[in-house]
Amino acid sequence: MTAINSVTGVNAMPLYTIITQAGVLGGEAKATLAGELTAFHSEYAGVPKNWIHIVFQEYAAGNGFTAGEPAATAALTLLIRTGRSPEYKRELLTRLWRLLQDATGAPDDQIVLGIQEVPPSQAMEMGQIMPDVAAH
Numbered sequence: 717m718t719a720i721n722s723v724t725g726v727n728a729m730p731l732y733t734i735i736t737q738a739g740v741l742g743g744e745a746k747a748t749l750a751g752e753l754t755a756f757h758s759e760y761a762g763v764p765k766n767w768i769h770i771v772f773q774e775y776a777a778g779n780g781f782t783a784g785e786p787a788a789t790a791a792l793t794l795l796i797r798t799g800r801s802p803e804y805k806r807e808l809l810t811r812l813w814r815l816l817q818d819a820t821g822a823p824d825d826q827i828v829l830g831i832q833e834v835p836p837s838q839a840m841e842m843g844q845i846m847p848d849v850a851a852h
Contacts, residue, residue: 731770732757732770735773735791736774736788737774737775737780740822783825789827789828790822791827791829792828793830795833796832797849798849
């Protein structure tokens with residue numbers, strides 16, 4: 717077993733990128749959301765919390781649009797390895813939507829979520845090429 721999966725038999729990689737209009741989430745709100753996402757993903761995926769990475773990015777007011785109109789659009793992208801079932805990903809999206817909406821207060825038409833999958837052979841963490849999800 718590699719160092720990556722020696723703790724639980726499953727493998728790390730989740731990288732969350734959250735993009736909001738500047739001022740929507742202050743420092744404390746970001747820390748709270750990061751804690752909630754980390755706790756949720758750790759429980760849901762069965763990985764240690766230190767394997768979950770979260771990056772916040774902001775854009776200036778007037779640089780976000782929904783339906784061609786200025787809006788404080790909130791976006792969350794999750795990068796994971798391929799190999800998860802469609803049911804797993806649907807439930808993951810549903811629960812992430814609630815967490816992001818609760819944190820930002822954004823209406824449904826101003827939230828976008830997406831999961832990006834990368835083949836394990838094209839990802840590294842902790843200095844190791846990632847193993848397949850099915851390998852655990």
